[in-house]
Amino acid sequence: MELFYHPLSRYSQKVLVALYEKQANFYPRIIELTDPFSRKEFCQFYPPGKVPLLKTKTGKLIPESSIIIEYVDNEFSTGTRLLPKEQNLALDTRLQDRLIDNDFSNILFELEHQKLESGDKNQIRIKQLENDINRFLEYLDTLLEDKHWLCGDSLTLADCALFPCLYCAQNHFKIFEYDNLDRYWHQAQLRGAFQQVTEEVDLAQIEVLSGRRPIP
Ligand SMILES: N[C@@H](CCC(=O)N[C@@H](CS)C(=O)NCC(=O)O)C(=O)O
Structure with missing residues (x-):
């Protein structure tokens, strides 16, 4: 392979x-x-x-x-x-994976792109994108209230998608202000694979x- x-x-x-x-x-x-x-x-x-x-x-x-x-x-x-055997759990894993790619990773990409360009129009778009990401971080924080990893007790595909996004976002967004997400992020950084x-x-x-x- x-x-x-x-x-x-x-x-x-x-x-x-x-x-x-x-x-x-x-x-x-x-x-x-x-x-x-x-x-x-x-x-x-x-x-x-x-x-x-x-x-x-x-x-x-x-x-x-x-x-x-x-x-x-x-x-x-x-x-x-990485994909749970149980159908409902597998569906939730795929859903969180899609949301992370579309509403976090791709938004981070556009944010990086906009920051490389200059101009007032970009400043408005940058603020919008930052707000979108902060809203998504809030969503993750709520999701992690009663979960060890994103979809339950075991690490899944969704966590593989999320780790690189948090790694990129950690210097620009205040992850530490979200208690559950902050706990999760510390835990992720101790994972050997990551x-x-x-x-x-x-x-x-x-x-x-x-x-x-x-x-x-
Ligand atoms: N949806 C694809 C996205 C792949 C993607 O956009 N890859 C970028 C790098 S992160 C790339 O190859 N860009 C080069 C290009 O578009 O020419 C996936 O999940 O693998």
Whole structure:
């Protein structure tokens, strides 16, 4: 199995957390999306050109972080079960995963993009996006009132989606003001699989700052 990814891409980080939780072996293939040669080569192999992308042992290509995680969860009986067997729990897990991707990760992406541009119009949009994220943090805080992880006692796909978003949001949003979410975030940072991912993210960030690696 091969994983095509970039360490600074949140959707790649989500899959990496899942693979480490599953103790699944894979060949890491880093794609430098801003390097035209690396990008062209990747697009020839996979025209949509998006990461993460999984190549299975049989050569099948699987895009989309949530689908990759579901595939790996079915394929490997080792490690953490990421999609609960019980149907209602599985449905809730998929729902929280969708909400995190759409209402948190994608909003964070637009916020980062808007902040890179300047102008008054952007300031209004930036405020709107910040309000949206604060509302979502409040939603998560309420959800975590009576839950250890997002969907109950066990870590799931939804937590794999949330960790990278919180990692990115922690310096711009006051996570510590949300009691349940703050407890959850401390707990997440002690999780071995996530620690492995953040080590790689921090290294990649240092390489970007020192000019050795382009930003995706
Ligand atoms: N819905 C997809 C999103 C994948 C995605 O947007 N990947 C970004 C990096 S985080 C990417 O490859 N961007 C390059 C591009 O769009 O050209 C998933 O869950 O995997």
